[in-house]
Amino acid sequence: MAETSSLAETYFERYxxxxxxxxxxxxxxxxxxxxxxxxxxxxxxxxxxxxxGLGRQGFQVRPVETIPWFFQVExxxxxxxxxxxxxxxxxxxxxxxxxxxxxxxxxQPGELIxxxxxxxxxxxxxIAQWTEDQAVIVANDKRLDRITALxxxxxxLGVACVxxxxxRGEQFPLGINFDKVLVDAPCSGEGRYRKGYEGxxxxxxxxxxxxxxxxxxxxxxxxxxxxxGGILVYSTCTVNPExxxxxxxxxxxxxxxxxxxxxxxxxxxxxxxxxxxxxxxxDLTKARRFYAHEIQAVGFFVAKLRRTA
Amino acid sequence: xxxxxxxxxxxxxxPRPVTEExxxxxxxxxxxxxxxxxxxxxxxxxxxxxxxxxxxxxxxxREALARVLRVQTAGLLFLRKVSGYLKxxxxxLQRFGRLATxxxxxxxxFTLDRLRLEKKIPFTAELETGYVIxxxxxxxxxxxLYLPGKLISYLP
Numbered sequence: 001m002a003e004t005s006s007l008a009e010t011y012f013e014r015y016x017x018x019x020x021x022x023x024x025x026x027x028x029x030x031x032x033x034x035x036x037x038x039x040x041x042x043x044x045x046x047x048x049x050x051x052x053g054l055g056r057q058g059f060q061v062r063p064v065e066t067i068p069w070f071f072q073v074e075x076x077x078x079x080x081x082x083x084x085x086x087x088x089x090x091x092x093x094x095x096x097x098x099x100x101x102x103x104x105x106x107x108q109p110g111e112l113i114x115x116x117x118x119x120x121x122x123x124x125x126x127i128a129q130w131t132e133d134q135a136v137i138v139a140n141d142k143r144l145d146r147i148t149a150l151x152x153x154x155x156x157l158g159v160a161c162v163x164x165x166x167x168r169g170e171q172f173p174l175g176i177n178f179d180k181v182l183v184d185a186p187c188s189g190e191g192r193y194r195k196g197y198e199g200x201x202x203x204x205x206x207x208x209x210x211x212x213x214x215x216x217x218x219x220x221x222x223x224x225x226x227x228x229g230g231i232l233v234y235s236t237c238t239v240n241p242e243x244x245x246x247x248x249x250x251x252x253x254x255x256x257x258x259x260x261x262x263x264x265x266x267x268x269x270x271x272x273x274x275x276x277x278x279x280x281x282x283d284l285t286k287a288r289r290f291y292a293h294e295i296q297a298v299g300f301f302v303a304k305l306r307r308t309a
Numbered sequence: 310x311x312x313x314x315x316x317x318x319x320x321x322x323x324p325r326p327v328t329e330e331x332x333x334x335x336x337x338x339x340x341x342x343x344x345x346x347x348x349x350x351x352x353x354x355x356x357x358x359x360x361x362x363x364x365x366x367x368x369x370x371r372e373a374l375a376r377v378l379r380v381q382t383a384g385l386l387f388l389r390k391v392s393g394y395l396k397x398x399x400x401x402l403q404r405f406g407r408l409a410t411x412x413x414x415x416x417x418x419f420t421l422d423r424l425r426l427e428k429k430i431p432f433t434a435e436l437e438t439g440y441v442i443x444x445x446x447x448x449x450x451x452x453x454l455y456l457p458g459k460l461i462s463y464l465p
Binding site for chain 2: 042043049084088089090112133134135136138144147151154155156157158159160161162163164165166173174175176
């Protein structure tokens, strides 16, 4: 008799053809995701202090070779939020793949950058750190309670180059031409789904929001906020092509944008040019897909675009 | 029932940039009290709200940003104006405190924990009266007020 599929397996079945090593992907769903943190180099560049300090509290810390200033921590089930290192703003716990959009953005000191869906601030603070606190970042989120969490993180890390705003991303005021805009869009979060002991899906988002509609609104507004030649990075932590390639494809049909190739520090796959019979722009192969079982972190999608007009 | 969400304050405005004179006063205070080199703050400007000074990266875009956007916060809350004195915030000291050369108070872990718990402890040291930077095992924790015979915590 065939084994009954778990809820998790049934859920991901529609992606069987696009997820590489699909069986391995399913097996990996049962494993808890590794825990990582970023060292806050605005305060500290020598990781020894943090490695020793966390070591005294029972954590084993080892650097991630491919991404500077990132460290993997065991045991992964224990929160870092109660440690001195967290309180003092020496570390920012975040998943490894969350660093990828900032890699694609390649922020430089002096640039004017908008992080359109910023809270709780992992990427905002990473941009600040990458630019030595010398890019000017507008960090926006549509909810004030989430901005409060963002501001707490900015304060904890000692970031001085960020102004925070509360607008609906799709309606962010026009009138400033940003050098770069990051849209780390609200998404279904499939990249972080795990399988529970009984095959149920963990971390599944509730609700019936039309996410692709929101994402399309965000990406078009982000484009309109760019200076000509400016860079737009669109990212999600979901596998779903309707929230990824279809959204970028929508922008390419509505505006004069160009998909750029970029060189990610983790194993990746080309974006799709077709999904369920619907073709996408051929340049979408330059967008990158990251799968949880290949990178030992939350699955991600990142597209880098340039405004050409 | 629909959850009530806090809305942004429609009066939110960009904080006022300080005058040259005000900036000079702030830098002089930071140098005299804590030994912070003024050069440290060259990439930044100070913005003022009613009771606070904020540190924000220098940018030619500030006026455009102020014209178009209603901001919630701009930069790092840096100094509070407390009854005529300037008190550095925990966030400011945790970021820049390791570059201070004056009025840095080294505490052992036991004393630091006691101060955090009791908020005010009997204490005598060779220090100028006023705000001091708390350091423990090389880490900067924040600010305290030293008065003859006692130490008052400003740690959150």
